[in-house]
Amino acid sequence: MTRTVLVVDDSKLARMVVKSILVKTRADWRVVEAAGPGQALDLLDGEGIDIALIDFNMPEHDGLWLASEIRDRDPEMPIAILSANAQDAILARARELDAAFVEKPISEEALAAFLSGATLKLRRAGK
Amino acid sequence: MTVRLSDRVIVLEGDCPVDEAEALLDLLLANPNAPVDWTACRQLHSSLVQVLLAARPAMRGVPESSFLQRWIVPIVQGS
Amino acid sequence: MNALLEQFLLESRDLIAEATRDLLALERAPDDGALIVGVFRAFHTLKGSSGVFGIQPMTRMLHAAEDILAAIRDGRAATGPDLTDALLESLDQTARWLDELEASEALPADADATAAALIGRLHGDGGIDTARPDAPMAGDLDIFTGDERASVLDAVHGQPAGTGVFRIAYRPDPRCFFNGDDPLKLLAGLPGLAALRISAREGWPALDSLDPFQCHLDIDALVLGDESAVRHAFRLVADQVTIAAIDPAALSPQPSPIAGAGDVVGAVLEEQRRLLATPDVPPGEVAGRWGSAAAAAANALRHEGRGGTADALAAALALAQDRLDPKPLAEALERAMRDRLASGKDLAASLPSQQPSSQQASSRSLRVEEQRVDRLFALVGEMIVAKNTLGWLAGRTAEAADPSGIVRPLRDLHALVERLTRDMHDAVVRIRTVPVGQVFDRFPRLVRDLSLRLGKPADLAIEGEATSADKTVVDALFEPLMHLIRNSLDHGVERPEERRARGKPDRATVVLRAFHANDRLVVEISDDGGGIDLAAVGRKAVLAGVLDEAQLALLTDAEVAALIFAPGLSTMEETSDLSGRGVGMSAVRMAIERIGGSVGIRTLRHRGTTISLELPLTLALLRIVTVSARGRRFGAPLDDVAETIRLPDSHIQRIRGRRAFTWRDQVVPLHPLGRLLELPEEPGQGQRRGDGDDRLVLVVRTGGGVFGLEVDGIGDRLEVALRPMDGLLANIPAYLGTTLQGDGGVLLILNLKELPP
Numbered sequence: 001m002t003r004t005v006l007v008v009d010d011s012k013l014a015r016m017v018v019k020s021i022l023v024k025t026r027a028d029w030r031v032v033e034a035a036g037p038g039q040a041l042d043l044l045d046g047e048g049i050d051i052a053l054i055d056f057n058m059p060e061h062d063g064l065w066l067a068s069e070i071r072d073r074d075p076e077m078p079i080a081i082l083s084a085n086a087q088d089a090i091l092a093r094a095r096e097l098d099a100a101f102v103e104k105p106i107s108e109e110a111l112a113a114f115l116s117g118a119t120l121k122l123r124r125a126g127k
Numbered sequence: 128m129t130v131r132l133s134d135r136v137i138v139l140e141g142d143c144p145v146d147e148a149e150a151l152l153d154l155l156l157a158n159p160n161a162p163v164d165w166t167a168c169r170q171l172h173s174s175l176v177q178v179l180l181a182a183r184p185a186m187r188g189v190p191e192s193s194f195l196q197r198w199i200v201p202i203v204q205g206s
Numbered sequence: 207m208n209a210l211l212e213q214f215l216l217e218s219r220d221l222i223a224e225a226t227r228d229l230l231a232l233e234r235a236p237d238d239g240a241l242i243v244g245v246f247r248a249f250h251t252l253k254g255s256s257g258v259f260g261i262q263p264m265t266r267m268l269h270a271a272e273d274i275l276a277a278i279r280d281g282r283a284a285t286g287p288d289l290t291d292a293l294l295e296s297l298d299q300t301a302r303w304l305d306e307l308e309a310s311e312a313l314p315a316d317a318d319a320t321a322a323a324l325i326g327r328l329h330g331d332g333g334i335d336t337a338r339p340d341a342p343m344a345g346d347l348d349i350f351t352g353d354e355r356a357s358v359l360d361a362v363h364g365q366p367a368g369t370g371v372f373r374i375a376y377r378p379d380p381r382c383f384f385n386g387d388d389p390l391k392l393l394a395g396l397p398g399l400a401a402l403r404i405s406a407r408e409g410w411p412a413l414d415s416l417d418p419f420q421c422h423l424d425i426d427a428l429v430l431g432d433e434s435a436v437r438h439a440f441r442l443v444a445d446q447v448t449i450a451a452i453d454p455a456a457l458s459p460q461p462s463p464i465a466g467a468g469d470v471v472g473a474v475l476e477e478q479r480r481l482l483a484t485p486d487v488p489p490g491e492v493a494g495r496w497g498s499a500a501a502a503a504a505n506a507l508r509h510e511g512r513g514g515t516a517d518a519l520a521a522a523l524a525l526a527q528d529r530l531d532p533k534p535l536a537e538a539l540e541r542a543m544r545d546r547l548a549s550g551k552d553l554a555a556s557l558p559s560q561q562p563s564s565q566q567a568s569s570r571s572l573r574v575e576e577q578r579v580d581r582l583f584a585l586v587g588e589m590i591v592a593k594n595t596l597g598w599l600a601g602r603t604a605e606a607a608d609p610s611g612i613v614r615p616l617r618d619l620h621a622l623v624e625r626l627t628r629d630m631h632d633a634v635v636r637i638r639t640v641p642v643g644q645v646f647d648r649f650p651r652l653v654r655d656l657s658l659r660l661g662k663p664a665d666l667a668i669e670g671e672a673t674s675a676d677k678t679v680v681d682a683l684f685e686p687l688m689h690l691i692r693n694s695l696d697h698g699v700e701r702p703e704e705r706r707a708r709g710k711p712d713r714a715t716v717v718l719r720a721f722h723a724n725d726r727l728v729v730e731i732s733d734d735g736g737g738i739d740l741a742a743v744g745r746k747a748v749l750a751g752v753l754d755e756a757q758l759a760l761l762t763d764a765e766v767a768a769l770i771f772a773p774g775l776s777t778m779e780e781t782s783d784l785s786g787r788g789v790g791m792s793a794v795r796m797a798i799e800r801i802g803g804s805v806g807i808r809t810l811r812h813r814g815t816t817i818s819l820e821l822p823l824t825l826a827l828l829r830i831v832t833v834s835a836r837g838r839r840f841g842a843p844l845d846d847v848a849e850t851i852r853l854p855d856s857h858i859q860r861i862r863g864r865r866a867f868t869w870r871d872q873v874v875p876l877h878p879l880g881r882l883l884e885l886p887e888e889p890g891q892g893q894r895r896g897d898g899d900d901r902l903v904l905v906v907r908t909g910g911g912v913f914g915l916e917v918d919g920i921g922d923r924l925e926v927a928l929r930p931m932d933g934l935l936a937n938i939p940a941y942l943g944t945t946l947q948g949d950g951g952v953l954l955i956l957n958l959k960e961l962p963p
Contacts, residue, residue, distance in 0.1 A: 078384070086441045089276035096282075100385030101442055113386035116145050120419055121384040123146075145383050148418035156414055173390040174383050178418050181410040194394040198402045 003119070004030040004048050008040040008066060009055035009082070014104075018053055018082075021111050037066040044070065049077070050127065051118050053102070053111075056083035056090060064090070067097045076125045078118030082106060129168075130154065130175075136187070137161050139168040139175070148174035155182045165190045171199065179203050211311065214255055215304050221248045222297050222304075223647055229293055230650050236285050245293075246275040252300065261313050262370075262433055262451045263321035264303050270325040271296050287658060292327040294651065299324055310505050315474050318451065347373065347456060349426050354401040355457040358428045361400050362454045365430055371400075371457070372436050375448040376425040377407070383419050387443065390425070396439055398431035428457075455480070474506040475543050482536050496526055496535055503539055507546075515542045574637050582633045589626050595619055635676065635824050642720045642729065643671030645684050649691055649718060656695045663713040664699055666691075670720040675727040676824040682801045683729060683819075686794045690731045690817050691716060693791070698735030698815050708812055710734065727823055732816040738809040740766045747772065767807045771795040796939055799959050802828070802845070802928075804909045828928045828945075830955060832921035833904065835879040837888045841926065841945060841955040842915070848907040850920055852900035867914060869905055875962070876903065876914040882961055883940060908959040915961070928955060 005022060009015045015033050022031050032047050034040035036058060043049065052070055056063040067079050079099040083090060086103055094101045100114050129143045130150045137154050154161070155178065163179065165171070166188030176199060179186075186204050189196055225248035232241040253268035271293055277283040299320060306314055347355065362371060378389045393399060403426045410422070429436050433451060440447045455477060478499040500523035504516035522538030599616055603609050646668050653666040674680075699714040706712060717732040744758050747769045758766070773792040795805045803821035830841035831850070849869075857867050858876065865876045880887075904915040926945035939960040944952050 080385075086444075087276075088273045088444050089280055091442065092273075092277070092445055093280065093282070095379065095445060098381070100387075102386075103442060110386070113388065115386070117384045117386035120146050124384075124419065145388070145419070152413070152416060152418045170391070172383075173378075173388050173421065173423060174418055176390055176404070177406075177421070177423055178416065180404065180406065181416050181422075182413050192394075198393070198399065199390070202402070202404050 002028050003050040006032045006049045006052045008034045010035055010058045021108050025112050037061045040066055050122060052079045054081055056081050064093050067099050071097050078121050080114050135161055137163045139165040142170040143172055143175050145172045145174045148178050151175050152178045162187050164188050171195060215308055218252055218304055221252050222301050224248050226297055226651050229290055230654055233290050242279045246279050249275055263313055263317035267296055267321040267324050270328050274328055296324050349403060350401050358400040359454060359457045361430055369430055370433050370451050371454050372429045373450045373452050374427040374429055377446050378421045378423060379446055380420045382421050396429055398429045400430050401428040471506045475503050478503045479539050482532050496523060496532055500535055578637050585626060585630045585633055592623050638677045639674045640677045640680050641672050641674045642680050645680055646671045646718055660695060662699050662701060664695055665713055665715050667715055667717045673720040673722060679801055679821050686797045689794050694731060694733040698733040700736045727821045728818060730816055730818040734814040737811040737813055737815055738767055743769050767809050771805060800942060829925055831923050833917040834919040835917050836885040841953050842904060842958060846906050846908050846958040847904050849905040851903050853903045854900050874912050874914050876916055877962060878916040906958045913962050
């Protein structure tokens with residue numbers, strides 16, 4: 001089943017890396033990119049986003065802020081926070097928002113594991 | 128499919144990912160006395176291990192991976 | 207001690223002080239973001255640097271504290287008195303461990319349990335996400351079968367030194383599968399996995415009601431390896447896993463002596479005996495093992511106050527190393543354990559703990575401004591030039607036929623050396639000069655804890671913390687000040703209800719103030735409490751036999767107040783657990799007098815009390831006059847001597863059976879020094895002084911009044927370096943200390959303030 005994944009990262013390079021893994025592992029999925037939390041929130045309204053991959057470290061608002069905004073609108077959407085900084089505090093906050101944590105640099109294996117969990121969750125939710 | 132029923136034996140093959148746990152559970156519920164053959168299993172997601180532990184079917188063969196052999200076989204087949 | 211560890215101790219003690227200060231401030235201003243960040247940073251740095259030394263229990267505990275502080279910083283948890291207590295306690299424990307590290311370069315055997323208990327306390331405060339009170343104690347090993355433990359034990363023996371055994375308790379989040387977690391895959395990636403148990407957290411449900419995508423698993427494992435590698439493997443599920451280093455000995459099938467034994471010292475000794483008995487030790491490691499076993503056992507024994515037994519062990523170690531045979535050491539250890547049991551291991555309970563508490567352990571390194579060292583350096587340079595000149599002169603003396611031309615340059619040189627010596631002494635004194643803030647800084651914490659315990663809200667205000675004095679003087683202030691502050695809160699400050707009734711604010715204020723006056727250091731402790739009940743003090747003093755009713759009637763209020771410094775007086779009927787330790791105000795007075803100071807008191811009923819301590823700025827040099835009595839020589843501090851006089855027998859009066867004389871229009875009691883010190887009479891003593899001879903008397907003037915001290919002889923006036931009394935002598939009030947004489951003999955310096963009966 002085709003899913004639409006939103007990738008939010010202020011670094012274009014980082015978005016390209018995620019996208020290349022997605023193209024390889026989930027060739028039929030659609031990828032939507034946002035360079036920041038503001039743009040991401042705009043895209044959420046019209047694009048039929050299923051899954052969000054959000055960089056933690058962004059100017060203005062961090063990824064956890066965006067995740068909590070998304071959580072307010074959609075309690076079920078699978079979200080992953082991407083960060084090189086596996087700090088307990090960030091992990092705990094992600095857990096609280098029912099978001100997964102995927103460590104940067106992103107490995108195909110780790111992203112694939114998250115995506116399988118995410119599809120499971122979507123299926124569970126009847127989506 | 129890495130989980131299937133073949134001649135009244137439930138077969139686990141290759142890398143069995145998380146979403147196969149439901150398939151395994153359904154097979155075990157539908158075939159309560161069917162043994163599980165995991166000879167060709169290379170990886171078993173925790174979700175499938177927990178289904179095996181809850182159902183305690185008769186196990187056949189020894190899986191390929193050394194982790195499964197050394198650690199999971201004794202637990203799944205233990206008393 | 208290696209330089210790295212030394213630096214770590216230095217920085218860590220600073221960080222502890224900093225974090226303590228910020229934590230206390232934070233308690234008053236819980237919303238101050240800068241303070242939270244400050245405390246967090248201090249814990250973070252402490253944790254980070256502790257990692258360098260492989261002292262896992264400490265790192266673990268600090269990590270837990272850091273996580274909680276991060277939660278507070280991020281607004282996920284709130285501070286509270288319990289949490290502050292736990293954080294302060296973890297700082298105290300860190301300080302104690304630093305002392306241990308300094309003494310023995312290792313954490314004590316019970317560090318694991320201590321850390322676990324503190325982590326439990328840190329997590330005990332509800333509402334913090336990182337807390338998992340349902341997680342079992344990671345140290346609990348009963349879940350593993352004897353076979354599993356034995357196989358892990360075998361595996362340990364094959365590992366390189368430095369390999370740890372870790373108990374993993376992994377409780378995956380029930381929804382973790384949806385995040386892509388595969389807990390068992392994580393375990394499969396651990397090279398050192400040595401035992402694995404998987405169980406259902408709440409028992410297995412009937413198969414048809416099993417949710418396959420909800421994780422029901424509890425995973426318990428033992429893993430061998432390097433701690434950082436093990437932790438790294440679990441970094442992404444750190445909130446769901448407890449990792450504890452365990453002592454491999456605890457895995458042995460017989461119940462481990464360390465696990466669960468209340469007798470820690472006994473357990474340590476038992477463990478050393480076991481280590482010594484271990485066969486097949488590689489030859490290269492033998493000496494090291496014996497050494498560390500002996501050191502661990504000796505430390506444990508010293509901790510209990512069994513210094514003698516500890517020394518015997520050290521001697522046995524030397525013998526063992528000499529003979530290349532562990533037997534002498536093993537036997538000494540056996541003997542130590544037997545003796546210990548025979549004499550009752552509770553010895554320790556009755557003795558004051560010899561382990562330095564964090565509060566007593568001052569920062570032992572001395573930090574010095576660079577320019578002070580520069581000055582000393584320059585002086586030493588001049589000294590070297592002077593020494594060379596002396597060599598040159600000596601050479602000329604040997605060559606010259608007529609040495610008379612050398613006298614003058616020699617005299618000049620002597621004058622130069624004299625000046626240099628004085629300047630160098632002065633420079634060294636300056637180096638030893640430290641601000642009283644070093645000691646004052648420890649009290650905000652004490653006041654906070656006491657005020658919570660007593661239910662008397664109080665603030666401590668500190669003034670003049672930059673006032674400085676010699677390090678010895680400043681360090682010696684801690685104990686007396688601690689007692690005085692306890693006293694203020696315990697007996698001085700009233701309960702809030704009573705304060706309100708008197709129109710005072712609920713919160714009491716205790717002021718700790720320091721300043722210089724007349725070349726002395728003055729330290730005052732003031733409270734705005736109830737003041738001292740002078741009538742009660744007077745009654746007590748009469749009851750205690752300090753004076754009689756008639757004498758009491760003649761005293762001014764100030765003099766009555768000063769009676770609280772007399773031995774055996776306490777104004778409160780019942781002593782609380784805080785200050786009632788048998789150390790009264792008289793002990794404070796003695797401690798202050800011992801370092802050449804004096805105490806004073808001002809009190810006003812319902813307004814408050816101020817105790818003031820006046821101290822010398824330096825202990826380094828003391829001016830004394832040597833005196834003799836019954837053939838022995840002593841030093842008498844000139845500060846207390848008003849005059850030395852020759853007293854004809856005819857001037858001696860007898861008043862109520864006591865001898866006295868008139869000095870500057872007042873009647874002064876006369877005490878012979880030999881009798882005061884109960885020195886044995888010398889044969890022929892009576893004849894030495896002819897009947898017509900005058901008596902030699904020092905007129906001594908102290909805070910307690912004036913008296914004459916009769917001596918047999920008066921000698922030189924000297925400037926001496928006073929060394930405080932230590933050991934058994936420290937409790938003899940008649941002496942201030944000792945000094946080394948030019949001939950190498952030891953001269954006892956009298957404490958003239960304590961001498962009269």
